[in-house]
Amino acid sequence: DQQVKQNSPSLSVQEGRISILNCDYTNSMFDYFLWYKKYPAEGPTFLISISSIKDKNEDGRFTVFLNKSAKHLSLHIVPSQPGDSAVYFCAASAFNNDMRFGAGTRLTVKP
Amino acid sequence: KAGVTQTPRYLIKTRGQQVTLSCSPISGHRSVSWYQQTPGQGLQFLFEYFSETQRNKGNFPGRFSGRQFSNSRSEMNVSTLELGDSALYLCASSLRQGSGYTFGSGTRLTVV
Numbered sequence: 001d002q003q004v005k006q007n008s009p010s011l012s013v014q015e016g017r018i019s020i021l022n023c024d025y026t027n028s029m030f031d032y033f034l035w036y037k038k039y040p041a042e043g044p045t046f047l048i049s050i051s052s053i054k055d056k057n058e059d060g061r062f063t064v065f066l067n068k069s070a071k072h073l074s075l076h077i078v079p080s081q082p083g084d085s086a087v088y089f090c091a092a093s094a095f096n097n098d099m100r101f102g103a104g105t106r107l108t109v110k111p
Numbered sequence: 112k113a114g115v116t117q118t119p120r121y122l123i124k125t126r127g128q129q130v131t132l133s134c135s136p137i138s139g140h141r142s143v144s145w146y147q148q149t150p151g152q153g154l155q156f157l158f159e160y161f162s163e164t165q166r167n168k169g170n171f172p173g174r175f176s177g178r179q180f181s182n183s184r185s186e187m188n189v190s191t192l193e194l195g196d197s198a199l200y201l202c203a204s205s206l207r208q209g210s211g212y213t214f215g216s217g218t219r220l221t222v223v
Contacts, residue, residue, distance in 0.1 A: 006153070034211060034212075036214075041216070042216055042217075043115070043201055043203075043214030043215050043216045043217050044154070044201070044212075044214045045214070046211050046212070046213070049211060089153060089154060091154075091212075098144060098156055098159040098166070098167040098169075099144065099156070099203075099212060100156060101146070101153050101154035101155075101156070102153055103152060103153030104153045104154075
């Protein structure tokens with residue numbers, strides 16, 4: 001059961017522009033959401049998170065937005081840089097439960 | 112502090128064999144989770160251990176099993192390997208369930 005969905009397998013943007021990665025979830029019990037970034041031959045690394053009591057969290061160039069009614073979250077990267085090129089995974093968990101991941105979106109930032 | 116350590120990094124096995132993968136979590140982390148990553152499927156949840164107890168299990172056949180030791184180190188075992196088991200197996204640790212995970216670099220398993 002794919003409780004967390006990333007429907008875009010890939011995204012390409014120009015350096016300096018905004019990258020928007022989207023994620024949908026089906027389990028209304030999820031209350032904690034995270035984004036991970038993964039480079040080839042490395043494990044995913046934590047990027048940014050948001051709890052269900054908020055609708056926005058910002059960390060430098062990265063902002064995550066949460067729309068609970070739509071069960072949708074998005075990651076905005078502004079401005080995008082070539083070093084941001086990686087696979088981005090959306091993840092969600094319910095209190096004291098395991099974390100579920102989406103299939104990932106491969107972001108390519110072109111110079 | 113040391114990160115999550117997974118051994119071995121690469122493994123080649125033949126069909127029908129069994130394999131054991133190891134994961135040492137960050138010191139103090141008691142929750143260890145295992146994921147399988149294959150192209151197009153993202154990270155598929157295998158199981159999670161907390162204080163030596165399996166708390167959650169994903170939708171994988173019984174050939175996939177795991178355990179956690181008193182020092183929080185965890186092992187994952189796959190018996191009767193199939194070609195489709197070829198994947199990157201990732202281990203992640205956290206202080207408690209559901210909190211941010213720190214991942215290891217993974218074990219790349221190839222079944223031939």
